[in-house]
Amino acid sequence: MKKSLLALAAVGAFASAAQAQSSVTVYGILDMGLVGGNNTATQGGAYNTTTGPTKTTGLGIAQSAESTSRLGFKGNEDLGGGTSAVFTMEVAFAPSATTTATSQTPFYYTRQAFVGVKKNGVGSLLAGTQNTTIYDAVLTSDPSGVNNMGGNLVTLGAIGPQGQAGTSTGGSASQYGLANNSAYNTRVENALQFKSDTFSGFGARAMVVAYNANSTDTTQGGAAAGVGGQNNVNGYGLGLDYNWNKLNVTANVQQFNAVSNANLSNTQAVLFGSSATAVSSLASPGVNVKDAGQYYAANYDFGILKAFYQYVNRKGTQANDANYYTKYSANQIGVNSYVTPAIQVWASAAIGKYQAQGAFTTSGAPTYIPGSTNLNGFQLGSNYWLSKRTNLYAIYGQMAQSNQAMTSATGPTSAYNMNNYAVGVRHTF
Template identity: 30%
Template sequence: MKKSLLALAVLGAFAGAAQAQSSVTIYGIVDTGIAYSSKVTGAPGGGTGSKFGVNSGVIQGSRIGFKGVEDLGGGLSAVFNLEAGFTNDDGGLQGSDNVTSSNLFRRKSVVGLAGGFGTVLLGRQTDFADTISAYTSVNDFGGVVNNSGSGLSRLQGVRTNNSINYTTTNLSGFTGNLIYGFGETAGKTSAGQSFGIGGKYDNGPLGLGINYYQSKAGATPSDVSLIPITAVGATPAATNVYTNAANVGSSAQKVLNVVASYQFGPARVYANYSRVKQDLNTIGTAGFTSARTLGASKKADMYEVGTSYALSPSLKLLAAVDHTRADIDGSGTKGKLTQISLGADYWLSKRTDLYAFVSNMRATDMINPGVTGGSTGSDASQTAIITGIRHKF
């Protein structure tokens, strides 16, 4: 009897130790706002009109995730992260980058190893542009500034399927990253292939980041997951050849991001520049005007300056200016987008905040995609007002 009790005690101790060495965390974000947009196409009888709606994922995409770690000993750990996106305004799954909403863990689906060497992850994941976006307006305004350029420049977080990602440990403030996406096409390794390299430096109030990402044309629509949805574009008059067999293996998109941020007491100021080249984009002469979208451009240069100011530990005032110049047809004629955004973010607790934004986007010689709610359909100005609530758990 005593031996049995001793054996049970020993087994219980081992079980407790094993449990202490591994953990699984369930987490998530529910972010919903009420939005007003002016001059949105699709009004009854044609033309544009004002639009009101309830939007999911205003600042951050609503999501539920599972992440875990197991201590393997010797400083080595097994890690995983599964993250599903959803639209809580209608209860649906958030659509994948370009194709369908059937991907359950479309936001992230990775497993790997972590240790003194850094972290290696395999699966579907973002490149380092998503990490350094913390130094940009994406950190404060999220999806509100998506359409003026940060969606195309990958700062909003675009996923790469079938990828391997390596991130170093923090080396005196510096962190580096490499990512490689397998095209998985028999007989042609370069088809649908992608790769990226990035780094950031944190030193007290100073934050610097740089990232380069390149993807190549694939042979099937599934390869399009390497390209942002805005680049797959989206108008019948535009000819996009990311999945054209004649261009398989050719460079489809090249993206460079350079970002900087500095904290002056209660104020954070930041500036950044991105360039996106899409040499395979072509636009025919038919319907040329209606095809002048940012996603259909051959080259786009994006500039941003902004600030956030903490009036109190709970309340921040926000401002950002985004300007993009896009070469649509390769002739040198530039379409322009300018977005001015103002906002306030008030934290009721560490996990719940209320926000309010007003943003205006103007277009010249290209289609205005609109801040939210839809395009204006012509070179025009659109104003959006959004207020909402975000809860993290």
């Protein structure tokens, strides 16, 4: 009898353990290579007469040219009935930096950190720091695999010791619209997101954001008085994907708002995710801005190659003055092909428009609103796969902004040209 009870207890314990099985996966990427580039920034007119263009050239060992180096943990626990608990914790890190972080090479930062539940046949509900709706779509619809090199006008980047031209007198890359994260914000904090399973080829994603303490004060007070009005960060994202045989289509919109009554009428709007880091974007909440974006893309697999089309549009409007804004848009086409099972190549070309923020007086009255300037870029790249997890790569890209007056209709014009190249090795695990 005792043996029977012990056997039943053992079977029950085993069944309970089987029902609550869990697994954790450790994954990551290490990417290092020889990276270089040349940048030229100019403000034209009298500036060029006295000092000439600002030029920078660099070549050296650098990190994360093809993929941002990272370390992550993801797991799930079976809760029974087709339901499971899931989590992801992923940090980016700089293999060429020490534990002393700098603005250009932070030793590490959070890329994703979320937890949630998944129901088979329905989808996942996730909470925490996550990729934005647009970034999730770009990751599956970009011909270059979303690398960090220059030339791609949807996913802008410029890795290498040359940096971004004109960080002082000649202006900055952000002024020219070709800085990292100009086209879209990559991730946000304090997000709640639902990702559906696929039904008849359709999948949907919906996100809401509420950053820390959102509040509305009723005490009287005007702008910059510190009381009265809203004080919050919030937002949303919506995405719809469709897959049919070899065709993939995605449509996405998102908007993130940072509102504070403490801001003066001429407080500059700062886009969400704006960052000077050369590795990737941080999950920044933005400042005094309504940051709205759209992304539409399609690709078709012809067998010998996959063809891509992408369109991105972004407008950052000052939260307390709709006349103060910056705009970015780009159209990009590309191809990606495996020439042999071990050799992969891609190419992309793009044109775009950028409008910088205008100049304002202390009372918030616009003194000059710049017009749109033209952008162009292209990128060529290849991978040689040594194994399923290790590849050698070579990437070359160019992008440029045409002349534009930034401060007045008769003032000096600004222009920016850059090229970026790299050869390296990437290992995933």
